[in-house]
Every structure is written in C-alpha cells, then in structure tokens.
Amino acid sequence: MRLRALGLALVVLTPIAGCQSAADDDARLMREDVRLVVDAVTTQDVVPPRATFAGLLRQQQLTPELADSVVEAMRTVFDPRRLQASQTYWVTHTIDGLFREFRYQINADELLRVVLRTEGDATHGTAPRFDAEVVRLPKEYQRAAVSAQITPQTNSLIRAFTAHGENQILPLELAKIFSGEVDFNSELQQGDRFDVLFDRAVRNGEFVGYGDIVAAVLETGGRRLTAYRFADDEGNVGFYDEEGRSLRRAFLKTPLPFDPxxxxxxxxxxxxxxxxxxxxxxxxxxxxxxxxxxxxxxxxxxxxxxxxxxxxxxxxxxxxxxxxxxxxxxxxxxxxxxxxxxxxxxxxxxxxxxxxxxxxxxxxxxxxxxxxxxxxxxxxxxMPAGEPIVGERMAEFQRLRNEARDQMAAQLVTPVTTTASAD
Known part of the structure; x- marks a missing residue:
C-alpha cells in the first residue's frame, strides 16, 4: 500500500539539507517524529516482485537519468542486485517536486540512504552528487527465558516454542546446539522438556529478533543435557555441559549447511x-x-x-x-x-x-x-568430542554457568531441576 503526504498534511519529517552527526541521524531515523511541514513530501511503498531500484525511482517521478544516478551512488555501499520484494522504501521530494532522499529497508537492522548533496546544472554540464550510506539501526537486548514441552498438541520442537509466542528461529538454534546428542526429527518423545535462557533483540519496545542463546537445559528419554555459552582463550564461542565438556564434536553431523x-x-x-x-x-x-x-x-x-x-x-x-x-x-x-x-x-x-x-x-x-x-x-x-575447558578458564566458566543458572531460575516459574555440581 502506498502512503503519501503533501503540503500541510501529517508526514514523516525528513531533513533535506544540512549536516548531522551519525548518532543524530540514527536517532532521527528510528524516532521519525510526525510534524506539520510545508517543504517536503515523503512517499512510502513496498517493493513489488521483479522490481529494480531504477524502476522504483522512475515510478516516483524521477527522470531516467536521475534514477540511474541514484542507483550508481548506492553502488558504493550496497549492491543493487540485493533488492528484495516486500521490503519497504521511501522517496522524499520537495513540494515543487525536486528529489531529495531515497531510503530502503535492507533488513531489520540496516537501512540504505541516498541523499542529494548538490543538484546538477545542465548549463554547465555538472551532474548531481549524492551521499550514500548503510545505517545500522540501534537495538537493545533483553535477557529472557522460556520453558517448552513436547505434548500431543505441541508434538514438535518448533510447535513447542511457537505455543509460547516464540518464532521458529529460537528452536532451530537450540537444535543446532544439541545436534550432536539428539536427532530432533526422530528422537523427541512426549514429556520432553526444554528450558532456554537467551537475549531478545528489541527496538522501540518491539521485538526484532534474537540475540545469543546463553544457556539451555533439555530433558529427553531419561537424559538431562545442559549447554552453557562460553568463549575459549582465542575468543571462539561454543557450548559446554555442566562440567565444561564441549558439546561440539570433532566431526559435524552432516556435510551440508542444514539438517538434510x-x-x-x-x-x-x-x-x-x-x-x-x-x-x-x-x-x-x-x-x-x-x-x-x-x-x-x-x-x-x-x-x-x-x-x-x-x-x-x-x-x-x-x-x-x-x-x-x-x-x-x-x-x-x-x-x-x-x-x-x-x-x-x-x-x-x-x-x-x-x-x-x-x-x-x-x-x-x-x-x-x-x-x-x-x-x-x-x-x-x-566420534571424538570437542576440546574441554581446562586450566584457569574453568573458574570463569563456572562463574558464568552459575550466573546463567540463577537467571534462568529467576525467570522461569517451573524450570527443569538443576543439580549443582561440587565446585
């Protein structure tokens, strides 16, 4: 659906000139104050299938030459071939129809901006000049936890988590962590239980994705499996059980980048x-x-x-x-x-x-x-297991493990029972 604002109507405020700091730009892009303005027109639309940037801009009343110039400017920071259908974009003109800015939502975290810096002059043979950038949109992370269970109604890993309001990304990441121990396609049973402590990404109070899984506990087939996120001496992040044994085996489960x-x-x-x-x-x-x-x-x-x-x-x-x-x-x-x-x-x-x-x-x-x-x-x-945590790093692992345990217990009403090890 196309949204357009003209003259004294309520429109998204988009400054058309002047210099701002990157921080100010990021804050403005996320705040997008609604005010009465008289000098700008912002049109918002959604990319249709099989579109091109040049085609979108021509539909927004840019000349073919100007549209091509905007696309050339964005090439310095973004490959135009990455344009995706269903993403949102905005075009800003002055009231008298002069192009000022183009914005495209690359993904949940990035926004492409192309802003007119100087207008061209056909008389003197000068072309318009643009500033292009990919803006990282700020977000914050909130620690959260969820407990899920395999039941007749939630008879798969994904259904068990979506029943609690999570999307499929979280259980799929959990499956990767325990893939060396459990075949989630064939080994799950009624009553199997999962507790997960993770970071939830939030922007302006709205969920925009997941951060890291910090800890997880899985009870399945009479076994209790644990996983705690930890970085080794070289900064490589992995998951380890209660005793600091790596869950990553020396061999991958399959040679393909998905569960085939x-x-x-x-x-x-x-x-x-x-x-x-x-x-x-x-x-x-x-x-x-x-x-x-x-x-x-x-x-x-x-x-x-x-x-x-x-x-x-x-x-x-x-x-x-x-x-x-x-x-x-x-x-x-x-x-x-x-x-x-x-x-x-x-x-x-x-x-x-x-x-x-x-x-x-x-x-x-x-x-x-x-x-x-x-x-x-x-x-x-x-096949051989991965390397365990040894030496001085074990004390740091135990501290973070215990901290994760406490956070999980505080956030879950009925967490999977945790057996403390003698440290």
Whole structure:
C-alpha cells in the first residue's frame, strides 16, 4: 500500500539539507517524529516482485537519468542486485517536486540512504552528487527465558516454542546446539522438556529478533543435557555441559549447511536405482539442490579430488584417529581443493550435483575408520568430542554457568531441576 503526504498534511519529517552527526541521524531515523511541514513530501511503498531500484525511482517521478544516478551512488555501499520484494522504501521530494532522499529497508537492522548533496546544472554540464550510506539501526537486548514441552498438541520442537509466542528461529538454534546428542526429527518423545535462557533483540519496545542463546537445559528419554555459552582463550564461542565438556564434536553431523533429508540410507543390500540390481550402498544419500555447499565435517588433509567413474566428482579427506570421509557426485570442487591441501572443519569442499551414476542431485556421504565403512548416521555419536575447558578458564566458566543458572531460575516459574555440581 502506498502512503503519501503533501503540503500541510501529517508526514514523516525528513531533513533535506544540512549536516548531522551519525548518532543524530540514527536517532532521527528510528524516532521519525510526525510534524506539520510545508517543504517536503515523503512517499512510502513496498517493493513489488521483479522490481529494480531504477524502476522504483522512475515510478516516483524521477527522470531516467536521475534514477540511474541514484542507483550508481548506492553502488558504493550496497549492491543493487540485493533488492528484495516486500521490503519497504521511501522517496522524499520537495513540494515543487525536486528529489531529495531515497531510503530502503535492507533488513531489520540496516537501512540504505541516498541523499542529494548538490543538484546538477545542465548549463554547465555538472551532474548531481549524492551521499550514500548503510545505517545500522540501534537495538537493545533483553535477557529472557522460556520453558517448552513436547505434548500431543505441541508434538514438535518448533510447535513447542511457537505455543509460547516464540518464532521458529529460537528452536532451530537450540537444535543446532544439541545436534550432536539428539536427532530432533526422530528422537523427541512426549514429556520432553526444554528450558532456554537467551537475549531478545528489541527496538522501540518491539521485538526484532534474537540475540545469543546463553544457556539451555533439555530433558529427553531419561537424559538431562545442559549447554552453557562460553568463549575459549582465542575468543571462539561454543557450548559446554555442566562440567565444561564441549558439546561440539570433532566431526559435524552432516556435510551440508542444514539438517538434510536422507533419500537413501546405509545398506549392504540396496536395490540400485540406475543398475537395477542389489548391491551394498556404503554411505548415506542426502537430497539437496544442485550447487548446495558441501562442507568438510572435520579438519584434515585432502587425499583425492577428481573424477572417479560412477562416483562422479569425488573428494576424499583423511582425518585424525584413522577416519576418512568421502563426498560423491559433486557438481564442482571448492576453491583450492586438491590433493595435499589441509582443510578446516566447515570449509567448502565442493557443491552438490548429480555427476557419475546418479538419478538426481544429491550428496553421497561416506565414512571409514581404519578402512572399515561406518554408517555415518549412527557412527556420529561415537566420534571424538570437542576440546574441554581446562586450566584457569574453568573458574570463569563456572562463574558464568552459575550466573546463567540463577537467571534462568529467576525467570522461569517451573524450570527443569538443576543439580549443582561440587565446585
């Protein structure tokens, strides 16, 4: 819906000249005082599908030349190809129709501004000049806690949290923390309970997103799992249990940047869809679109990166402890991936494809230990854990852990029972 204000009507005040500090600009942008003005017209609208910035500006009565100049000015701070449908934008003119300012809501935290600094002069052949910037919109964080439970009515992790007014981002982040311990797609049971202490992002009193998860407690299948956020000596943030043991395993659960769908499991007697015979399938197939990033599940050394018959483009990585991982049917290799290269956990090895013997785009992921093939799904929980907290950092961890416990207990009416450890 388009909103337009003219003359003495109530409009959003947008200064058209003069210099202000960045702090003043941020405060003005967030406050947007409503006043009676006589020299500005601000039009607010929503980006339609398949729009361009130049097209939006021409619709707001800018000449093609001026619209192109505004787009060129914004390129210094923002890629115009990132324009998204359904985002809000504003165009400000003087009462006599001269363009003064363009604003575009990039996301919940950023605003693009292009302001006319000097007008062009066709007589002297000078072009208009603009100031462009991406403004970070201020927000504050409030510590909050929520308790959720799996019930017949809330029978999934997401439903358990949305029933308490949270959106799906919070439970999805929680699932990442405990992904090394629980399969949230198949292992949740009636009565499982979650307590989460987190930071809620607020702007002008309204919720705009989530900050960090600080602590979490999960009771599932008779087990009690805990997670506390903590930074190691090098500033790397992770989650640790009550005793300071890392929840991050030395191996990622899957090589894809999301919880993927298994299209074919590990089997010694699978019917092959291409060859029409039964033979072993010594890996797990994950369905994913062509071009999806394939990540190294652990640090190691690339031992093979080339075409390999029915496997198509294949990468093999050797890891510590006698482990080797294989990534089949890739559409291409990651930058710099070749034999002998040392790679880090999470580094891009290649991209999902359907090269070799494949009926559709997927990743065939395989794991061996000392030459013996393992089921990647079940073997994951037996893989090495991450590094624990040791030495002088343990006292700081215990202090922050206890502080988080107290905050969670104070905010929740019936928190999951916490058993204090002897420190």
């Amino acid at each position: 769908r298994i299209t074919s499991g590990f089997s010694y007697n699978r019917f092959h869809p291409v060859h029409g015979i039964r033979r072993p399938h010594l890996g797990v197939d994950y369905g994913a679109p062509t071009g999806t990033r394939v990540l190294a599940v652990a640090s190691g050394v690339v031992t093979f990166a080339a075409w390999s018959g029915e496997a198509g483009r294949l990468v093999k990585v050797k890891h510590a402890g006698g482990y080797e991982t294989m990534y089949l049917h890739l559409s291409g290799f990651g930058q710099g991936i070749k034999p002998g290269v040392r790679i880090d956990q999470g580094q891009v090895l290649g991209y999902v494809g359907m090269t070799g013997s494949a009926t559709g785009p997927h990743l065939d992921y395989r794991v061996t230990k000392n030459g013996t093939y393992l089921n990647p799904v079940t073997a994951f929980k037996g």
